[in-house]
Amino acid sequence: MKRKWFDWRNIYLWLVFLVLYAPIFYLIFYSFNAGTTMTRFSGFSWQHYAELFADTRMIEIVLDTLLIALLSSLIATIIGMLGALAIYGIKKVWLKNSILSLNNILMVSPDVIIGASFLIFFTFLGLRLGFSSVLLSHIAFSIPIVVLMVLPRLNEMNHSLIDAATDLGATNVQVLTRVIFPFITPGILTGFFMAFTYSLDDFAVTFFVTGNGFETLSVEIYARARQGISLEVNALSALMFLFSLLLIGGYYFIEQYNNSKKARRRNRMGAKLIK
Amino acid sequence: MKKYNTFYSVPYVLWLLLFVIAPLVLIVYQSFFNINGQLTLSNYREYFGSGTYLRMTFNSIWYAFIITAVTLLISYPTAYWLSQTRHKQLWLLLIILPTWINLLLKAYAFIGIFSQAGAANHFFEFIGIGPQQILFTKGSFILVAAYIEIPFMILPIFNAIDELNPSLVNASRDLGATNWQTFSKVIFPLTLDGVKAGVQAVFIPSLSLFMLTRLIGGNKVITLGTAIEEHFLVTQNWGMGSTIGVVLIVAMVVIMFATGERKKKGGQRR
C-alpha cells in the first residue's frame, strides 16, 4: 500500500510513539540536570551519575536484582522446560488441559494475589523473608511463561521426527539431546529471556515477600519515589534504558548471526558448485 | 519415553503443588480468620455487609473498565495502522521497548511531568488554561495506568491483525464492500480474539495496580489491589486482605470466562 508521509494515519502513529517515549526521555533528560528538580533544567552535569556510582547501597541493590533475575530465570527455564516435556508426553486430553489451566493460573493472576498468597505460604512454612523468599517467588512466577514458550515448539515438532530418530538407532536420551533440544532451543531461549525480564520488572510480588532489609531495584525505586524526586533515580533509569537497548541489540545480534551463518554456508556451497 | 516422563515431571509437579495450589488454598483458608486468629465468617460478613467494601469493589471495577476502554481505543487503530507499515516488526519492537523500563520508573516520570511546575502544567499555561492540580487526581491515575498498559493491548491485537489472511480483505473488496464495511464485517470480527486477549491482559492487572494508586492517585483512588496491600502490609489484617483477594480471584475467573479464551487453548494441535 502506498502512503504519503503526511498521512493522518502516520501522524496518529507518531503521536502514539511520542506519548510512549516522552516520559522516558523526560526522565533521562533531567538526569543530566545540574539542579535537583525534574521541573527546571538549570544546566548540564554528570553529578547525579557520580552520586549513583558512589552510592554503594544502590549498587548492591542493582547487583542483587541482577543476581535474582539471572538465578530465577535459569532455574525457572530448567523446571519449565522439563514441565513442557512432561505436558507434551501426557496422552489424556483432559489431564493435559487441566494441567495447562493450572499452569496458567500464575500467568493471569494479579500480582497482589500472587504476592499475598506467597506471603501467607512462606509465613506458614516459617521461611525467613528475604533473598530466598524473593528468589523462590521469582522462580515460581517465571515457570509458567517458560512452559508457554516451549510447549508450542514441542507441539509444532512433527512427531515422526522422534520416530525417525529412534528408527535410526537413537536412544531416549539421544532423541532428547539430538532432536528435541535443538528443535525447542528457540522456545527455551525466548522463555529464559521472558523470565529474565519478568524478574527485573517485578515490583508487587517482591514488595510482598521481601523482608530483613533485602531489596530489589523496583522496591527501592518505590521507596524513593514516595519520598519525592531524587535525580539519582533519573540517572539510574537512563542507565537501565541503555541496558534494555543493549539487551535488544544483543538479541538482534544473535538472530543476525544465526541467519548469516546459514547464508555463509550457502555461499560456500555456491563456490563449490562453480568449481 | 515413558520412563523419563516421571523424571521430567517431578520438579514441575512440585512447583504446581507448592506454588500454585498451596498458596491458593492458603489464601482461601486465611480468609476465614479474623485479625485475632479466630476461625470466623466475619470477614465475609463485613465485606458484603458494609457499604465501604462493596463501593470500593465497584469503584475498582469501574476504574479498570475505563482504563481498559481508553487503552483499547488508543491501541486498536495503532495496531491496525502499524500492521500496514513497511518495517512493521521494527515498529512493533519500538512499541514493546517501553515495557522493559521498570513500571515504577515510568510512574516516577509522571510524578515529575504532572507536578505543580511540571511539563504538563507548562503546556497548560502555554495554551492559556493555567496550571492545574494534575497529580493525585483520579484522572492522572487513569492516564498513567492506560499509558502503562497500552503496549500490552497493542501486542495481541497486532498479532491477530498480522495473522489475518490478506486475501480475505481482498475478497471482501472484490465482493463490493467499502473500506468501512470490510473493516466492520471482516477485519474486526476476525481480530476479536486479539482484542479479547488484550482486554484480559489489561483489565485484571488494572484491578490491582496499588503502586500507581499510591504514587499517582494519592489515595484518591482505592482499588482492590490497594486494599489488599493495605491489609497485608499496613494494618496486618491478613484475614480481611485474603477475603478481598478471594473476591479478586472470583472476579478474575469471571473475566476469563466472559472473554472465553479457555476453549481454544484446550485443543492443542499436534
Add this chain to the structure above:
Amino acid sequence: MANTIIKFSGVNKRYGDTMALKQIDFELEQGKFYTLLGPSGCGKTTILRILAGFTDASAGTIEFEGKKINDLPANKRKINTVFQDYALFPHLNVYDNVAFGLVLKKTAKKVIHEKVIEALRLVQLSGYEEREISEISGGQQQRVAIARAIVNEPEVLLLDEPLSALDAKLRTAMQVELRQLQQRLGITFVFVTHDQGEALAMSDEIFVMNAGEILQQGAPVDIYDEPINHFVADFIGESNIVKGRMLADYQVEILGHQFECADAGMRVNEPVEVVIRPEDLVLTTVDKAKLTVTVDTQVFRGDIYEIMSHDDAGNEWLIHSVRKTAVGQQVGIYFEPEDIHVMRFGESEEDFDARLESYEDDADEKV
C-alpha cells in the same frame, strides 16, 4: 519358503474400541519388493509401525530372521523407515541428516563420509550435502529421506506412501527409481500405497488390505487377473462387476445368457459375481455381440476412449476402446471366455488358492 525374513503370526492391534488390525498373518522373503495396498485407514501404516517398533501389537508375534522381536525397541531393529512426511531434521543439513544414524553408532568420521557420499550418489543428490532441508524441493527431500534410511544398511526398508506428496510426473519417475534401487541393494522393501497403479507397477508381491485385514496376497498379474472378491476387483482396477450363476464347471450364466468361462470347482447353480475388465471388452456389431448395450457417454483419454454404457437390465458397463462410437447408439460387446473372472461370495484366500489348484491340475490333465 526360502529366506523368510519377517513373519507376522496372528497379529492384531486395537486402539480403544477400534480394531485397527484383525488377525494379520504373512511372511516376507528376503530381497523382494512388497506392497501394502488398501484404502486410507485400512491399517497399512499400523503394520509398518509395528514392524518398525514404534507401536506394540496387541496380540500375535512378529519374527525377524526367525527370532521374535515383539519386545525389541525400534532403535535396535535392522529395519529403517522412510516416513510419509519424510521427517527430516530441520536443524540439520542434508549431509548431517543422512549421517545421523551412523553418528549415533559412533562410526569413524571417514567411514561416515564415504557412506554418506555414496548414499547421496545412489539417490542422485551428489553435491547437495551442504544444503539446508528448507532449501531443497519435495522430491529432493524424499530422496534425502531414502538416503538417510539406506545408509544404515537395513535388512528391510519400510516406505509409507513416500510418493504421495509428489506431482504425477516426478512420481512415475520415482517409481522406476525406487524399484531399481531395491534391485541394486537387494534388500526387502515394504512399500505402502493406496494407489493401485503404483502397486501394480512396482511390486513383486502385493497385499490388498481392507478394514484391518489382508484380503489377498499375490503377484500383481495374479491379483489383477484373479481378484478374490468384489472389493479387490474394484480396488485393483476399473471393473465391470455383475451378478451371475455357475451352471456347471466352465459354464456361467450372466444376464440370462450362458457363457463359457475359465473357472470351475463350484457348486452347481451357485450364485457368483463376475468381473470383466473394461479393456477386455471389444466393441462389435450387434449381430456378433455377446451382449448388447446402449452408449451413455464417451470420453477421449488420449490413448483410448472411455465409454460408459448400460444394458437392458440396467447394469452399467465401462468399455475401454481404441475405436470411437456415438452416444445413444446401440453397440455390441464381445469378450473371450478367459476374460470372465468368476468370484464366489465370502471365499477365503486359502480356499480360493486350493480351488484354483484343483481345477488347474484338471485342466493340465485334459491337455
